[in-house]
Amino acid sequence: MHSEIDNKYVIFKLNKEYYGVPINQVISIERMQKFTRIPNGPHYVKGVINLRGEVIPIIDLRDKLNMEIKEVDNNSRIIIVSNEDIVAGLIVDSSSEVLEISRENVDKPPNTAENDYMEYIYGIGKSDEKLIILLDLSRILEY
Incomplete structure (x- = not known):
């Protein structure tokens, strides 16, 4: 039953890429x-x-995904997430929307070694013309 x-x-x-986290793990979206x-603390924990x-x-x-660091701006948001009693805020470039992506539109991530952060991804979602990288919060929030 889902x-x-x-x-x-x-x-x-x-x-410039789209990422997604399950809405049931998102507490709120806050301005910077x-x-x-x-x-x-670990280098990616800003405070x-x-x-x-x-x-x-x-x-x-x-920083956590080994991307180029970008200065925060007016579009930057903190997405407050929760996973197994761990609550943290994720700094993202901008927040856009809530999307429904059915299970059949989620593929396993490609098995390439070139991406440093493949371990943090549990799937690639397809919605309209967008590909959305779905993040595994349990991996992102472990220290």
Whole structure:
């Protein structure tokens, strides 16, 4: 028994590509805000924010996926996600929409070794003319 929500993804952009995370793992989408740096954290953890009384680590998703770092701008967003009791914010270039992608439109990622971040991808979704890289949050949020 699968609910409708299983096929819905929050879509965002990184480096002109579309990425998606399951909507049931997204708590909120926030505008960029000041964060407090934390010493000795992994390089991709930019700091923490206080969001409605909860301290949340902020991950630069470009950095985590070994992409070129980009300055945040007015389009940048923090997508607050949750996976197995871990809550974190992902800095993305821009957030676009919620899409429904049926299971038959999700392919396994190609088995190429050239991408450093293949381990973080669980599938490639097809919607209209867009290809959407679906991220595995359990892998992204492990330290």
